[in-house]
Amino acid sequence: MDDSVPHDGGRPIVLTAPLTEIIDHAGYFIQMSMASLPIWLERILNDKYPKWRDVEYDADGSARYMPAGLRVVEASLLRRFPPEDIVCSYPADLHKFVGPRTRVVAVSTHNPLGVTFAAGVYTSIFGSSREPINSHYARQLFATIKASGFRDRFQVIVGGSGGWQIVQTNSYDELGVDCVIEGRSESIDTLEVFEKALRGEPLPRRLEVQHPKSRDEILFPDKRTTFGVVEMTTGCGRRCQFCVPDLNPQIDLPKDKIMGAVRANVRDGNQQISLATEDMFIWGQVHTDTPFYFPNREALLDLYSDIVDTPGVEHHVLSHATIAPAVVDPVLIRKLSERLLDKSPIRLPTLSTHPQRRALVPLIGLETGSVRMAKQIMPSKGVPFPIEEWPSVVVHGLSILNANNWFPAMTLIVGNPGETDDDCRATLDLICEVERRGLFAFFIPSIFTPLHDTRMEKAKGVTETRELTPLQWQLIMKCWKMNLRPGQNAWWAPTAWRVGALGLWAARLRKLNGPSFTWPLLMFAGVAPERILQHFGKLHAGRPLTIRSRKELLTTIKPHQWRYLRPDTGDLPDGFTAPPPERGGKVIPLTPRAVA
Ligand code: B12
Numbered sequence: 045m046d047d048s049v050p051h052d053g054g055r056p057i058v059l060t061a062p063l064t065e066i067i068d069h070a071g072y073f074i075q076m077s078m079a080s081l082p083i084w085l086e087r088i089l090n091d092k093y094p095k096w097r098d099v100e101y102d103a104d105g106s107a108r109y110m111p112a113g114l115r116v117v118e119a120s121l122l123r124r125f126p127p128e129d130i131v132c133s134y135p136a137d138l139h140k141f142v143g144p145r146t147r148v149v150a151v152s153t154h155n156p157l158g159v160t161f162a163a164g165v166y167t168s169i170f171g172s173s174r175e176p177i178n179s180h181y182a183r184q185l186f187a188t189i190k191a192s193g194f195r196d197r198f199q200v201i202v203g204g205s206g207g208w209q210i211v212q213t214n215s216y217d218e219l220g221v222d223c224v225i226e227g228r229s230e231s232i233d234t235l236e237v238f239e240k241a242l243r244g245e246p247l248p249r250r251l252e253v254q255h256p257k258s259r260d261e262i263l264f265p266d267k268r269t270t271f272g273v274v275e276m277t278t279g280c281g282r283r284c285q286f287c288v289p290d291l292n293p294q295i296d297l298p299k300d301k302i303m304g305a306v307r308a309n310v311r312d313g314n315q316q317i318s319l320a321t322e323d324m325f326i327w328g329q330v331h332t333d334t335p336f337y338f339p340n341r342e343a344l345l346d347l348y349s350d351i352v353d354t355p356g357v358e359h360h361v362l363s364h365a366t367i368a369p370a371v372v373d374p375v376l377i378r379k380l381s382e383r384l385l386d387k388s389p390i391r392l393p394t395l396s397t398h399p400q401r402r403a404l405v406p407l408i409g410l411e412t413g414s415v416r417m418a419k420q421i422m423p424s425k426g427v428p429f430p431i432e433e434w435p436s437v438v439v440h441g442l443s444i445l446n447a448n449n450w451f452p453a454m455t456l457i458v459g460n461p462g463e464t465d466d467d468c469r470a471t472l473d474l475i476c477e478v479e480r481r482g483l484f485a486f487f488i489p490s491i492f493t494p495l496h497d498t499r500m501e502k503a504k505g506v507t508e509t510r511e512l513t514p515l516q517w518q519l520i521m522k523c524w525k526m527n528l529r530p531g532q533n534a535w536w537a538p539t540a541w542r543v544g545a546l547g548l549w550a551a552r553l554r555k556l557n558g559p560s561f562t563w564p565l566l567m568f569a570g571v572a573p574e575r576i577l578q579h580f581g582k583l584h585a586g587r588p589l590t591i592r593s594r595k596e597l598l599t600t601i602k603p604h605q606w607r608y609l610r611p612d613t614g615d616l617p618d619g620f621t622a623p624p625p626e627r628g629g630k631v632i633p634l635t636p637r638a639v640a
């Protein structure tokens with residue numbers, strides 16, 4: 045860091061984050077790629093997005109936008125400290141704000157060392173440098189802070205969903221971190237730590253703070269956030285064993301506060317909004333008389349309509365969702381498409397039937413196609429349907445979503461503890477069934493990583509790509525082959541992929557990933573038709589699955605819950621009787637358009 049003294053002696057509290065977690069353009073996918081690609085592939089992103097490092101400033105040189113988490117930290121601190129003592133700075137500008145008066149540099153980070161699902165696996169497939177691009181920039185930020193000439197005057201506090209990575213790898217000294225706070229900044233304990241740092245007192249190495257228990261305790265920033273992220277819910281409720289966010293209380297946040305944060309983003313120049321959630325479909329149905337997995341159609345349409353109709357909101361991007369609600373209420377999906385598609389910045393010309401080929405791409409967990417495995421790791425993932433019906437729920441959900449121009453990015457976990465070849469075959473069968481039916485999702489396989497604090501924290505995962513079995517490799521490469529479909533419409537694309545993949549394999553990957561990788565890679569590269577490779581026993585041939593009709597699926601819902609089904613969605617179980625009109629979710633005031 046440049047050690048010149050800022051004219052005001054620096055700010056007592058300086059807030060920052062890695063540049064790769066702050067950048068706000070080119071959509072979610074640039075950050076997801078940076079989390080997963082190794083640093084030596086950075087030039088691909090540099091070529092595609094030459095301006096990715098460009099950022100916007102406020103008049104005082106502070107950051108115009110910051111990740112939503114850091115903005116909430118700022119809002120939390122503003123309850124106790126004066127605004128002139130706090131600043132949000134891009135990493136490259138820290139020298140303008142860190143000076144002799146600085147007592148805290150607080151870093152928010154999502155994934156500093158790249159050891160979460162998906163992030164670690166792709167870098168390790170590519171070998172040599174395992175460091176993902178995001179991790180490289182995170183380390184660069186920590187090194188800059190560590191090298192400050194004023195380092196002995198301030199303490200470094202880290203928070204955010206990736207803070208645990210520093211604790212688990214004991215990287216405090218290496219990165220120059222004094223304290224990691226795990227949990228939300230709204231907590232009074234978080235404020236106490238900042239108070240201590242301002243007084244120059246020693247801080248605890250690690251502090252776990254309480255999550256707010258009610259919707260009113262959660263703060264909303266009145267400033268612009270990266271990608272226009274505004275919180276919609278916390279927690280989930282489906283209780284998957286490997287999940288971190290599900291450990292938080294299930295809360296849906298008040299619409300007026302969400303809308304206030306949307307307007308603040310627009311006011312500060314953001315044209316895009318995205319609601320942060322684990323499952324968008326629970327909003328409006330948390331702690332009502334209706335179970336949260338029967339979506340509140342009217343409330344959701346009302347909220348999303350008001351967001352996309354806010355003047356200045358040009359783009360809206362979905363974040364996370366689950367798939368069972370699409371089977372429960374296809375009418376909701378159709379109506380959401382009518383409201384949201386025109387504002388989606390994502391275009392999939394070969395898939396979408398929208399006049400401008402726009403598409404909605406929520407992130408949805410598929411995780412496994414094996415019912416045996418699903419029962420162990422995510423028994424409630426498909427509620428209200430029993431987990432035994434998981435493959436049918438996925439196929440039906442996807443057909444409803446695709447018909448409405450939703451093409452989700454679906455995550456899969458490879459190498460779950462106790463996963464057998466049969467489990468892997470079952471997942472391949474499901475993926476092949478999706479392909480056979482002409483359905484489409486971006487399948488994003490990742491290798492099981494025991495995430496801190498989850499119910500599977502102690503389970504052991506695959507640590508080296510060489511440990512992967514041929515079937516696990518086949519699953520990974522099959523997913524990526526299918527994912528290329530929307531981009532394969534140019535005449536040269538398939539050949540370029542084939543040659544590129546083969547070249548990379550010959551030069552590097554063959555040695556690195558071992559013999560189990562060879563046939564799946566040749567399948568990915570399209571060297572020989574899959575049929576032939578299957579015939580010679582080199583690959584598993586996906587077996588056709590028996591998929592239940594939607595009516596059969598609805599019949600598997602517990603009969604006492606049939607009353608929550610909506611008659612206008614059709615396919616109702618025999619013996620269904622419509623509930624009296626007053627039954628259902630909580631009463632939410634509606635705009636006339638939403639009920640129309
Ligand atoms: C939106 C989102 C994204 C977006 C935008 C991210 C961004 N830069 O803004 C995109 C799609 C780009 C993204 C990408 C990824 N994400 Co993401 N993402 C989310 C999501 C849905 C919401 C995050 C959010 O803004 N929440 C709202 C804010 C207010 O909450 P928060 O960030 O946690 O902040 C609070 C506290 O953490 C704390 N806090 C935050 N910073 C600080 C700093 C200090 C000093 C202190 C004291 C406290 C503090 O206070 C805040 C509130 O008071 C979460 C799930 C979730 N609900 O949290 C997943 C989540 C954080 N992502 C996750 C993952 C795995 C990823 C990826 C690695 C996925 C991938 N393979 O591509 C990448 C990594 C991106 C990167 N740059 O490295 C995981 C994190 C797991 C982990 N770290 O252990 C989560 C939890 C999802 C999950 N179900 O597993 N993500």
Ligand code: SF4
Nearest residue numbers: 280283284287290322
């Ligand atoms: S459905 Fe998703 S967010 Fe909910 S518990 Fe399972 S993994 Fe977590």
